[in-house]
Amino acid sequence: MGNKAHLEAAYKNILVSEIDNGKSLNVGLIRLNRPEALNALNIELMKEVVETLEAFDRDIEIGCMVLTGNEKSFAAGADIKEMADASAIEMLLKDQFARWDRIRKIKKPVIAAVSGFALGGGCELAMSCDLIIASENAKFGQPEINLGVIPGAGGTQRLTKTIGKAKAMEVILSGRMFTAKEMSDAGLVTKVVDPDIYLDEAIELAKEISSKPPIAIQLAKECILKSLDSTIESGLEFERKNFYLLFASEDKAEGMKAFVEKRKAEWKGK
Numbered sequence: 151m152g153n154k155a156h157l158e159a160a161y162k163n164i165l166v167s168e169i170d171n172g173k174s175l176n177v178g179l180i181r182l183n184r185p186e187a188l189n190a191l192n193i194e195l196m197k198e199v200v201e202t203l204e205a206f207d208r209d210i211e212i213g214c215m216v217l218t219g220n221e222k223s224f225a226a227g228a229d230i231k232e233m234a235d236a237s238a239i240e241m242l243l244k245d246q247f248a249r250w251d252r253i254r255k256i257k258k259p260v261i262a263a264v265s266g267f268a269l270g271g272g273c274e275l276a277m278s279c280d281l282i283i284a285s286e287n288a289k290f291g292q293p294e295i296n297l298g299v300i301p302g303a304g305g306t307q308r309l310t311k312t313i314g315k316a317k318a319m320e321v322i323l324s325g326r327m328f329t330a331k332e333m334s335d336a337g338l339v340t341k342v343v344d345p346d347i348y349l350d351e352a353i354e355l356a357k358e359i360s361s362k363p364p365i366a367i368q369l370a371k372e373c374i375l376k377s378l379d380s381t382i383e384s385g386l387e388f389e390r391k392n393f394y395l396l397f398a399s400e401d402k403a404e405g406m407k408a409f410v411e412k413r414k415a416e417w418k419g420k
């Protein structure tokens with residue numbers, strides 16, 4: 151049994167649950183739960199999110215995670231009220247966005263299920279996930295420019311790498327909100343769906359991913375993320391080494407044997 155302490159923890163700003171997936175690995179669900187502040191990401195909330203993602207990552211019964219907010223808001227950004235009076239040195243010493251780097255180290259895939267506002271840090275949090283399923287009513291944006299600052303949790307980097315310089319300049323310099331369709335056309339969003347089903351759709355995708363061989367899933371994710379900060383040559387080398395590494399796994403032996411024997415593979419995660 152994996153350690154399930156995160157399911158019992160008394161979090162103040164998030165709701166945590168595990169969704170059964172039959173014979174396959176389960177799905178970990180995190181719901182941001184500060185509706186009175188449109189799920190603004192204060193320091194405490196982000197601590198809870200990161201610690202829970204790490205706990206699900208360690209849990210051998212979980213294959214994939216879904217991170218969501220509520221219908222009105224995924225997250226309306228970093229908590230402005232918490233930062234309003236802070237000095238530069240206080241911000242530097244607190245270094246609150248350093249914690250976000252730990253999301254980059256999560257090995258299992260994380261899906262953002264976005265409805266309503268995904269603004270500033272909310273958009274950056276969705277981009278820190280591996281896939282984004284968006285409701286038709288979702289609104290993405292980096293409005294920091296309207297506060298006299300710039301994105302501080304990866305927006306200038308992740309958005310540019312994902313949708314390119316031309317569009318990232320428009321999003322960040324205008325501070326405007328963009329529809330799910332616009333952000334899907336730009337390549338930020340995996341899929342746009344009806345508002346009634348955005349969470350179900352994300353959970354279904356998470357269940358599908360959780361039914362695949364977990365080591366291959368984790369290495370595939372690692373290789374794709376590697377491509378964002380490597381040359382094509384070193385990225386290809388990284389991919390090839392990981393491809394060869396998978397030949398040491400029992401799941402590779404089972405997957406290829408099952409294909410030859412025309413039956414469904416049974417994964418062990420080994």
Ligand code: CAA
Pocket residue numbers: 186187188190191226227228229230231232267269270271272274293294297300301302303305
């Ligand atoms: N921080 C703190 N509180 C926030 C918040 C935020 N980012 N966004 C919304 N809230 C609060 C509001 O202050 C309000 O609280 P009160 O009822 O106590 O006044 C409550 O949530 C509801 O918000 P509104 O009344 O403003 O709701 P609305 O429907 O009229 O407007 C909105 C919605 C357009 C999203 C508007 O709330 C808004 O513009 N929010 C700020 C968006 C923003 O600028 N985000 C970037 C933050 S900076 C950042 O994220 C830096 C980074 O890179 C990490």
